[in-house]
Amino acid sequence: MNGRPNIVLVHGAWADGSCWAGVVERLQTDGYHVTAPQFPLTSMADDVARLRQVLTLQDGPTIVAGHSYGGHIMTALGTDAPNVSGLAYIAAFGLDQGESLAALLSQGPTPPALAHVFTDQQGFMWQPQDDFIQHFAADVDPVRAKVMHAAQQPIAGAIFSEAMGVPAWKALPSWYLVATQDQAIPPEAQRMFASRMSATTSEVPASHVAMVSHPDEAAQLIKAAAEARTALPAGQARR
Template sequence: MNIILVHGAWADGSCWTGVIERLQADGHHVTAPQFPLTSLADDVARLRLVLELQDGPTVVAGHSYGGQIVTALGNDAPNAPALVYVAAFGIDQGESLGALLSQGPTPPALQHTFTDKQGSIWLPEDDFVTHFAAGVDPAKARVLHAVQQPLTGSSFTDVMGAPAWRSLPTWYLVAQQDQAIPPDAERLFASRMGATTVEVAAGHLAMVSHPDETADLIRQAARSIGGSAAKG
């Protein structure tokens, strides 16, 4: 089975390492590309290019802002018949990340973001290690901070079109101890998607701290479309 793993903001493809190892051990063909995070349109274009390289149906899994990228595939994702959201945004048509986040207190992980002169937003190390990567070994968390990719500020104002999850089956992992996306927001996303949902006692980087549970959920999605090609 083909599986594409989509990283979010302040991360890169290496955040999926533990999950990649487990899925590759099953025999799956896994791709975890680097996304530019320069605009939602750029990120979706990168995902479409990677999808075109796959030979056959492909499970697409997104973490955090990666869920925004996955959702923005819309109704035109012919070789992506299953979507997995891992502590990820799954907003609906007409919504934006900024409007959503403004509805409540700023999550602890995002309280001290700073913007560079090109309009890209970064996370400081203390907040990254303590809140964004809560539950991850601090030494590993500092490495993840060192390779973070900033997110363009326009990503918070981009308004979603028709969401891909409206027309495709979805799976959702709720991170119960998330300090970047409120867990209740994740539950709301999962509920209105009608997603097959699991909850894990994890922080925001659930795929790093809980790769077994994350890989298991992706396997469920793969089994739903791959038959004997998917193992578990």
């Protein structure tokens, strides 16, 4: 330990840990210990279990940063979040108790990035290539976006109906990076998440994959969370 919190990065649906590459490079250059594991995306319980597994390997306080559904995973840690001293949301879901992804997404028109998602025979949902390039990763070089699409991990459709328990953000300080050109999670929904969790909020003119197209801004938000929580005990509440 160098006195700074560890950082665990949580990817979302239709992605894997490599989506954090630019952020990892910047955080490591600044001396942070970073872990960007793979999540199964088979159920919320399985994904939370993987996050807890990774958290037990951290030597001391840890900032958890999540993108998209990754925010849902870390929110589901609840009030029992070992080693966690802060949460950083990157264009991510931050649901409250009793809410589900399906109910939230049904409140408005289907976002362009989700309009043609299809489900396979095993109940897993996939992104078609055109929508991934044009909407999901709209501000990423198309060649790179095509590679990202090839590496996508599908998500179990049943996850969308699972209700959130007591959210971790009610017990931990939060930071939020709003992607103002997001075509998967509407920016106004992101601002709502950030507002009700009293998050320290920044905005960036990015597509849904803000950590890929704007790694400097994403890394800076995570570093701000880490610097604010340096030398504070893990699990310390905001109030």
